[in-house]
Amino acid sequence: MSLTLLLVQGLNGxxxxxxxxxxxxxxTLVFGVMDFINLAHxxxxxxxxxxxxxLAAQTGSFxxxxxxxxxxxxxxxxxxxxxxxxxxxxRDHMAQVLAxxxxxxxxxxxxxxxxGSAPLQVPMPEALTGGFPIMDGLLYxxxxxxxxxxxxxxxxxxxxxxxxxxxxxxxxxxxxxAPMVAALGIDIRRLFMVVFGFGAMLAGFAGVMxxxxxxxxxxxxxxxxxxxxxVIVIGGIGSVRxxxxxxxxxxxxxxxxRSMMPDLMRxxxxxxxxxxxxxxxxxxxxxxxxxxILAFRPAGLFPVxxx
Amino acid sequence: xxxxxxxxRHALGLAGGIALGGLAAPTVARAQAAPIKIGLxxxxxxxxxxxxxHLRDGFQLGMRHLDGKLGGRAAEVLLIDDELRxxxxxxxxxxxxERDRVDxxxxxxxxxxxxxxxxPVTDNQTFLISTxxxxxxxxxxxxxxxFFATSYVNDQNHxxxxxxxxxxxxxxxxxxxxxxxxxxxxxxxxKSEYKGTVVDEMFTPLTQMDFSAELARxxxxxxxxxxxxxxxxLGVAIVRQYRQAGLASIPFLSxxxxxxxxxxAQGEAALDFQTGTSWTPTLPxxxxxxxxxxxxxxxNYVPASYAAHAYDAAMLLGSAVTKIGGNLADKAxxxxxxKAADFRSVRGNFAFGANHFPVQDFWLAKVARRxxxxxxxxxxxxxxxxxxxxxAAQCRMPAA
Numbered sequence: 001m002s003l004t005l006l007l008v009q010g011l012n013g014x015x016x017x018x019x020x021x022x023x024x025x026x027x028t029l030v031f032g033v034m035d036f037i038n039l040a041h042x043x044x045x046x047x048x049x050x051x052x053x054x055l056a057a058q059t060g061s062f063x064x065x066x067x068x069x070x071x072x073x074x075x076x077x078x079x080x081x082x083x084x085x086x087x088x089x090x091r092d093h094m095a096q097v098l099a100x101x102x103x104x105x106x107x108x109x110x111x112x113x114x115x116g117s118a119p120l121q122v123p124m125p126e127a128l129t130g131g132f133p134i135m136d137g138l139l140y141x142x143x144x145x146x147x148x149x150x151x152x153x154x155x156x157x158x159x160x161x162x163x164x165x166x167x168x169x170x171x172x173x174x175x176x177x178a179p180m181v182a183a184l185g186i187d188i189r190r191l192f193m194v195v196f197g198f199g200a201m202l203a204g205f206a207g208v209m210x211x212x213x214x215x216x217x218x219x220x221x222x223x224x225x226x227x228x229x230x231v232i233v234i235g236g237i238g239s240v241r242x243x244x245x246x247x248x249x250x251x252x253x254x255x256x257x258r259s260m261m262p263d264l265m266r267x268x269x270x271x272x273x274x275x276x277x278x279x280x281x282x283x284x285x286x287x288x289x290x291x292x293i294l295a296f297r298p299a300g301l302f303p304v305x306x307x
Numbered sequence: 308x309x310x311x312x313x314x315x316r317h318a319l320g321l322a323g324g325i326a327l328g329g330l331a332a333p334t335v336a337r338a339q340a341a342p343i344k345i346g347l348x349x350x351x352x353x354x355x356x357x358x359x360x361h362l363r364d365g366f367q368l369g370m371r372h373l374d375g376k377l378g379g380r381a382a383e384v385l386l387i388d389d390e391l392r393x394x395x396x397x398x399x400x401x402x403x404x405e406r407d408r409v410d411x412x413x414x415x416x417x418x419x420x421x422x423x424x425x426x427p428v429t430d431n432q433t434f435l436i437s438t439x440x441x442x443x444x445x446x447x448x449x450x451x452x453x454f455f456a457t458s459y460v461n462d463q464n465h466x467x468x469x470x471x472x473x474x475x476x477x478x479x480x481x482x483x484x485x486x487x488x489x490x491x492x493x494x495x496x497x498k499s500e501y502k503g504t505v506v507d508e509m510f511t512p513l514t515q516m517d518f519s520a521e522l523a524r525x526x527x528x529x530x531x532x533x534x535x536x537x538x539x540x541l542g543v544a545i546v547r548q549y550r551q552a553g554l555a556s557i558p559f560l561s562x563x564x565x566x567x568x569x570x571x572a573q574g575e576a577a578l579d580f581q582t583g584t585s586w587t588p589t590l591p592x593x594x595x596x597x598x599x600x601x602x603x604x605x606x607n608y609v610p611a612s613y614a615a616h617a618y619d620a621a622m623l624l625g626s627a628v629t630k631i632g633g634n635l636a637d638k639a640x641x642x643x644x645x646k647a648a649d650f651r652s653v654r655g656n657f658a659f660g661a662n663h664f665p666v667q668d669f670w671l672a673k674v675a676r677r678x679x680x681x682x683x684x685x686x687x688x689x690x691x692x693x694x695x696x697x698x699a700a701q702c703r704m705p706a707a
Binding site for chain 2: 015133213214275
């Protein structure tokens with residue numbers, strides 16, 4: 001494998017990591033601050049993608065779709081909070097898992113009833129359709145650079161929000177000890193609602209950004225949800241900084257593993273076995289990495305809650 | 308909780324109403340004899356439900372062209388959603404056999420569903436007609452006197468692409484498929500006819516939607532062509548990303564990846580991409596022109612091969628029941644009448660081999676934009692003429 005290819009794969013890993021971060025950031029806030037397991041977070045990513053598809057078809061512009069999809073995703077999040085999640089904060093994790101799983105089923109089928117089950121496409125914004133030659137015969141789409149830029153900007157914004165504002169201070173305090181925050185006279189329910197809506201909007205944003213390069217279809221968020229959970233567990237539940245580092249780590253390990261494992265296995269095995277074993281190992285790699293990290297740091301890389 | 312319960316019951320009631328409405332129509336023509344019942348197994352759940360929709364609409368159009376009758380007797384179609392769950396499929400098909408006493412079971416998109424309902428249907432001495440799934444065991448050692456397929460053996464389309472790549476003189480080809488049984492079968496099928504150099508085989512997890520790492524490897528290896536099998540949403544993702552990465556100068560060869568079910572979402576990203584297939588909307592015969600025209604008139608989308616093969620199945624049943632004068636009791640006569648395949652297929656050449664799979668032509672096709680802006684596959688050249696599948700030789704058809 002040449003150095004150029006390695007760099008290209010590094011960039012691909014970075015981009016996957018950024019996408020994961022956008023999903024995991026909201027998840028880690030909701031899980032960390034509210035101690036609430038929201039399996040429906042991946043569905044909110046799907047809702048974002050469908051909103052983008054619908055609004056782009058209506059307005060004819062990706063940018064207009066993006067601008068409208070974000071508040072719409074926020075509203076969807078708040079409505080879900082009001083209808084379902086609010087009633088589950090005091091229940092145990094099992095009840096939350098069951099109820100949010102139900103939300104997955106309902107939203108997946110609701111989306112299917114509205115839009116049909118066929119995959120949809122979202123056209124790329126005109127200004128970002130091209131790509132620049134990153135290696136011989138391969139273009140790196142401008143749009144993917146825009147995803148990276150958008151993700152980094154979101155990370156910076158989140159850092160500022162969480163570390164430098166009063167709301168952020170409350171969020172951090174809530175993640176460390178929620179009952180104490182409530183005892184100090186803060187309306188913790190309101191804080192939860194804001195955090196939840198914001199998390200839903202971040203997931204929706206990820207969905208909008210991913211829509212032009214991936215296929216928009218029911219259930220598209222379900223697989224990413226698992227990766228997002230891996231990210232927040234590695235990063236330390238409730239830590240946005242941890243989620244950022246872990247997302248980049250998972251994205252890079254996943255991409256490099258996929259591209260190098262078969263070649264690596266070829267050193268030990270015959271080519272056809274190497275391909276099969278390599279592909280299988282590559283898909284296990286991030287879970288192995290997670291196990292290894294948790295073995296040394298059981299609370300993740302950046303633990304929030306005092307043990 | 309009460310709300311949810313109420314909503315669900317309400318939805319069920321609604322669904323029941325729709326189903327009844329759908330069934331009521333053909334019964335208007337109820338004649339002296341009881342209607343012939345057909346259980347149509349068409350997937351309606353999950354991301355792959357589009358394929359089931361094509362299948363259902365294709366078959367329903369066939370029934371419409373037959374005026375809702377088989378051999379002069381009124382026919383009812385009972386829709387069965389297999390949910391892509393073998394256990395659910397078996398339960399529902401059993402109910403159709405035992406409670407509704409269906410005379411035929413038709414349809415099935417996915418091979419694992421077909422495998423699950425194969426025994427329950429054929430053990431009941433009911434004819435099972437697959438309009439899509441064609442796992443090779445049922446064409447070979449597992450062939451069955453009560454089973455017919457109007458589609459193909461799954462592996463054939465991959466082999467067609469392998470042969471086409473060989474004919475086109477591509478010396479170095481790179482293969483890409485999801486890491487599951489059908490993906491590995493696709494690669495094996497392609498290699499069975501392709502004799503050039505396989506630069507590399509890449510297997511990706513079935514859930515992976517971003518192929519940037521694989522596309523970088525393709526660019527680095529610079530093959531003469533790429534062959535891939537990426538059904539459904541995977542196909543949408545790979546086609547668009549392939550185009551976006553500027554790789555389209557490397558010929559994109561595929562099977563079950565670009566077809567009329569996925570083209571609405573792939574759009575112009577798929578232009579000129581190639582596929583190996585048994586049917587395209589452009590095949591030049593009268594029956595096909597009528598099928599495509601009426602299908603688009605009735606359902607307002609371009610049919611894929613799932614629809615075409617299901618349409619053929621309806622026409623096949625019509626011809627067979629007519630031949631035996633509507634008396635379904637004589638199974639041997641019915642079998643002979645089906646085997647005769649005395650109907651005009653949208654594919655032109657069509658006959659049944661000894662294993663009850665079609666002997667037919669296969670085509671190299673490519674994606675094109677029609678004058679009305681919709682996309683479809685168009686046949687380029689015939690790769691196989693009246694070919695029997697390679698598994699037919701293993702079939703010793705048991706006497707029923």
